[in-house]
Amino acid sequence: MLVVKLGGGAGMDMAACVADIAALWHEGTRMVILHGGADETSELGEQLGHPPRFVESVSGMRSRYTDRRTVELLAMACAGQRNVSLVEALQQAGVQAVGLAGVDGAVLRGPRKAAITVVEDGRRRVIRDDLSGKVTDVNTHLLHLLLAGGYLPVLCPPALSTEGQAINIDGDRAAAAVACALGAETLVLLTDVPGLLRDREDPASLVERLDPREVNEAMSLASGGMRKKLLGAHEAIVGGVGRAVLALGRGPEPIRRALAGGGTWIEAAPGHAAASSPGARPPATPATLATREEQHA
Numbered sequence: 001m002l003v004v005k006l007g008g009g010a011g012m013d014m015a016a017c018v019a020d021i022a023a024l025w026h027e028g029t030r031m032v033i034l035h036g037g038a039d040e041t042s043e044l045g046e047q048l049g050h051p052p053r054f055v056e057s058v059s060g061m062r063s064r065y066t067d068r069r070t071v072e073l074l075a076m077a078c079a080g081q082r083n084v085s086l087v088e089a090l091q092q093a094g095v096q097a098v099g100l101a102g103v104d105g106a107v108l109r110g111p112r113k114a115a116i117t118v119v120e121d122g123r124r125r126v127i128r129d130d131l132s133g134k135v136t137d138v139n140t141h142l143l144h145l146l147l148a149g150g151y152l153p154v155l156c157p158p159a160l161s162t163e164g165q166a167i168n169i170d171g172d173r174a175a176a177a178v179a180c181a182l183g184a185e186t187l188v189l190l191t192d193v194p195g196l197l198r199d200r201e202d203p204a205s206l207v208e209r210l211d212p213r214e215v216n217e218a219m220s221l222a223s224g225g226m227r228k229k230l231l232g233a234h235e236a237i238v239g240g241v242g243r244a245v246l247a248l249g250r251g252p253e254p255i256r257r258a259l260a261g262g263g264t265w266i267e268a269a270p271g272h273a274a275a276s277s278p279g280a281r282p283p284a285t286p287a288t289l290a291t292r293e294e295q296h297a
Contacts, residue, residue: 001184002031004255005175005232006086007225008039011192013250014089020255021152022093030147032178033097033154035086036171037078038064044077045070055118055127061227063116066131066168074158074168075101083156090152097152102135102159103166107143108174110136112161132168133161138181172225172232180239187236188258189229190249195264196221196230210266212237233266243267 002024006017021033041064042052050073053065064070079101090097102108112133115126146153158166159174172189179187198205198221210218215234222230226246233244247263248254257263 001179001182002029002186002188002259003175003179003182003184004031004033004188005172005190006033006035007189007191007249008036008082009192009225009249010039011248011250012190013254014086016252016254017190017249018086018089018093020253022090022095023253024255025095025152031152032143032147032182032184033086033152034171034175034178035078035082035154035156037074037082037156040077040082041070041074045073048073055116055120058117058119058124062224063132063170064168065127067129068131071131071158071166071168075166078156079158083154087154090154095152096150097154098146099154099156102155102157102169102174105139105142106137106160107139107153107155108135108137108157108159108169108177109139109162110134110159110167110169110177112163112165112167131161131165133159135159135169135174135177138178140181143178143182170228170232172229173235176232176236176239176241176244179236179241179244183240185242186259187233187241187244188255189233189244189246190254190258191225191229191246192249193226194248194262195246196226207264208261210264212266212268215266237266237268241268 045051050069054062055065056062083099087097087099100107110133113130115128116130117124117126143153157169159169161167175187194203194206196207212234215230218230219227229246236244244266245258245263247258
């Protein structure tokens with residue numbers, strides 16, 4: 001089982017991604033696709049007079065403040081425009097794709113954050129009305145039904161909160177949750193850069209292999225969305241996924257290249273026992289990688 005998250009950066013080549021997904025699917029690879037829609041949501045918000053507002057957590061992670069209107073815009077841009085366009089392209093490539101927002105069949109579900117602490121103008125403040133959360137429950141029964149019927153699930157936000165509200169989620173971490181729930185061998189996170197770079201301006205500085213215990217330290221190399229991708233990759237490994245790959249979603253066969261060793265590989269040690277070896281450092285935990293107020297998109 002393979003789970004693929006498609007990033008939305010300008011450097012992504014969706015046509016190449018779709019072609020590769022279709023080729024792998026026709027060869028018998030069963031997978032689940034996830035995508036976000038941050039850029040589309042922001043653009044739509046600007047057009048409709050509700051521009052995006054971003055907040056920064058106390059440890060520097062930047063996230064979208066999500067009020068009810070933003071959830072509505074997310075549904076229009078992500079579950080509407082982008083999901084339909086992706087499913088359309090896959091259907092044209094001969095793949096029976098089925099688009100689902102996380103609220104559909106409660107396929108992606110989790111608690112809404114009761115409060116988040118952010119830094120604005122150098123001061124901390126608590127926000128209690130943010131409609132964001134983290135996926136903790138995946139409706140694998142529905143996904144297995146679709147896969148068994150020969151359908152390719154294509155998932156996106158918004159998810160469903162445990163209280164029955166539509167909420168914003170981080171796509172990379174949602175993909176990790178899906179990969180864990182399905183027992184996937186590999187999670188591929190495609191983005192608009194080659195992977196984790198030591199020098200953000202130099203593609204040749206790619207970190208090709210990263211031990212799961214080194215993810216916490218590697219956060220210092222990452223910025224923007226790459227920090228969430230590292231966090232999602234680490235959560236996938238902790239949850240039992242064999243490997244997570246951060247790779248470039250551009251050029252011929254981007255997924256196949258990632259599976260063949262391209263990008264940044266974060267791979268679990270055999271039996272996930274590396275941390276118990278003599279003298280080994282304990283693995284970084286999700287709690288050390290992100291504070292509680294960062295558990296949202």
